[in-house]
Amino acid sequence: MKLRSDNPAPIDAEARRAVAPVICYPTDSFPAFDPGFYTEAKQSLQTVDTIIVPPREAETFTVPAGCFFRIISVEGTQVGDLNLWNASNHQEKFYSGKTRALHGTHVSTGDRLWSSLPYLRPMATITHDSLDWYGWDEYGGGVHDVIGTRCDPYTNALLSEEDYHHCCHSNLIRSYANHMQISTKEAEPFIHDVLNVFMCTGFTRDTHQYFMKASPARPGDYIEFFAEIDLLGALSACPGGDCSGSHSSDEAACFPLKVEILKPEAGAPKGWQPPPPSSYSGSHGMDQS
Numbered sequence: 042m043k044l045r046s047d048n049p050a051p052i053d054a055e056a057r058r059a060v061a062p063v064i065c066y067p068t069d070s071f072p073a074f075d076p077g078f079y080t081e082a083k084q085s086l087q088t089v090d091t092i093i094v095p096p097r098e099a100e101t102f103t104v105p106a107g108c109f110f111r112i113i114s115v116e117g118t119q120v121g122d123l124n125l126w127n128a129s130n131h132q133e134k135f136y137s138g139k140t141r142a143l144h145g146t147h148v149s150t151g152d153r154l155w156s157s158l159p160y161l162r163p164m165a166t167i168t169h170d171s172l173d174w175y176g177w178d179e180y181g182g183g184v185h186d187v188i189g190t191r192c193d194p195y196t197n198a199l200l201s202e203e204d205y206h207h208c209c210h211s212n213l214i215r216s217y218a219n220h221m222q223i224s225t226k227e228a229e230p231f232i233h234d235v236l237n238v239f240m241c242t243g244f245t246r247d248t249h250q251y252f253m254k255a256s257p258a259r260p261g262d263y264i265e266f267f268a269e270i271d272l273l274g275a276l277s278a279c280p281g282g283d284c285s286g287s288h289s290s291d292e293a294a295c296f297p298l299k300v301e302i303l304k305p306e307a308g309a310p311k312g313w314q315p316p317p318p319s320s321y322s323g324s325h326g327m328d329q330s
Contacts, residue, residue, distance in 0.1 A: 044248060066143050074151035079168040079267060082310035083109065083303075090302040092276075094121070096295030099212035099277035101220040102302065103128055104268040107309030109168065110302050112238050112276065113263040117296035118256050118283035121238040121276050122191045122209035124217075125154060125164050126231070128271035133160045133318075137187040137234040146243070147183035149173045154236065154266070161319040164272060169265035172239070175257055182243035182254055185264060189242060189251060191235045192279065192288040205289050209235065209277040216275050238264055238276075238298075240284055255285035270315050276300060 051057075086109065094100045096119070104110045112121055127133035136157040144152040149170045153163040172184045193210035197203065205211075210232060218228035239258040244251060281288035282295040 068143055071153075074166070076150075076168075078310060078313075079166075082267075082305050082307075082313075083168075085306040086303040087306050088301055089304045092300040092302075094276050094278045094298040094300065096278050096282075096297055097207040097212070097280045097291075099209070099216035099275055100300070101216050101273060101275045102300050104266075104272040104274060104302055105304070106268050106271045106315050107313065108268050108302060108304045109265055110165075110268065110272075110274070110300060111169075111263045111265045113299040113301065114239065114258045114260050115297060115299045116260060117294065118239070118258050119296040119298055120240040120256055120258075120279040120281060120284045120288075121298045122213065122235040122279055123238055124213055124233055124235055124275045126273045127156065127160070127164070128273045131231055131273070133157060133164075134231070134233050135164060135236070136161070137236065140236075141187040144187075146188050147186045148236070149185060153269075156270075157233075159319060159321070161321075162316040163269045165266040165268055167264065168267050169263070171262045171264070172257060175241075177243075178241075180243055180252070180254070181246060182241050182252070184239065184241050184257065186237045186240055186242040187234075188244075189235070189237050189240070189253075191232075191237075191277075192281065194289075197289045205280075207280045207291070208289050209279055212277040213275050216277070220273070220275075240279075253281075253284045253288065256283045258283075274300070 092100050092102045125135040133156045136155050140155045150167050152167050154165045156162055156164045175184050177183050191210050192208040194205055194208045197205050213232045214225050214228050218225045239256045241256050242253050278298050280290055282293035
C-alpha cells in the first residue's frame with residue numbers, strides 16, 4: 042500500500058516521477074469493433090435457453106460459437122462472477138489479467154474477453170452494456186471489472202477466521218463439479234479469476250486499494266456477449282448482493298440473475314469465422330489444438 046517511506050527522496054525525485062507513461066499493450070492493430078455487424082446479426086434472435094442463477098449459488102450454461110448470451114438483472118441489484126471455458130478444451134479459459142492489460146480495469150461494449158496462454162484469442166465480444174452510461178465516478182469507480190479475483194473462503198477465513206461456503210469461488214466449484222460430474226476437489230483447479238458483472242469497483246486514490254461500492258444496476262439492466270468460440274460458462278450470484286457492504290455474507294440482500302442464450306435465426310453472422318488460437322509457437326512445440 043506504500044503508506045510509509047523509510048528513505049529520503051533523491052534530489053531528482055520530481056523529475057523521475059514526471060516521466061510520461063506509455064501504454065504497455067497498445068491495441069491499435071486489433072480489428073475495430075463494428076456495432077453494425079452485430080446489430081444486423083441481432084435482427085432476428087431466437088432465445089434457445091434461459092438459466093436462472095439463484096442467490097448465493099452458481100449455474101453453468103453452454104453457448105455455441107456465433108450465438109449471443111446476456112446476463113440480466115431481474116429482481117434487484119445483484120453482482121455476478123463469470124467464468125468461461127472453451128467448451129471442448131477446459132484448459133483454455135478466460136484470462137482476466139490479460140483482458141485487463143489489453144482493455145483496462147473495467148470492460149464494456151466493444152471489448153473482448155481473452156483466453157489463457159498458449160491460446161490467447163477472443164472468447165467473447167461485449168456487444169451491449171446497458172450500464173455504459175456510468176463511465177467513471179468521482180471515486181474512480183467503474184462497472185464490470187476484471188480487477189477482483191472473486192470472493193473465496195480462504196481469504197474470508199484469513200480475514201475473519203470464519204468458514205463460509207457460499208463465496209463465489211465455492212459456488213463456481215460446485216456448479217462446475219455438478220456439470221462435469223466430478224468431485225469438488227477435481228473441479229477446483231478449473232475455477233479462475235472472473236469478470237465481475239455489474240460490480241462497481243476501483244482503487245482508492247490514497248492507498249490504491251481495491252474498493253467496491255453499491256452497484257448501479259437495476260432490474261432490466263444487462264450485458265450482452267457474442268460467443269467467438271463454443272463456450273461453457275458458469276455464473277455465481279455473489280453473496281454480497283449489490284456489494285455495498287460485504288462480498289461474503291448471508292445478511293446482504295441477494296437476488297437471482299438470468300442468463301439468456303440467443304441464436305441468430307439466419308445462423309452465424311455473414312463473414313464471421315471463429316478466431317484461431319495464437320499463431321505463436323516459439324521453441325516449445327506446444328500443441329494448441
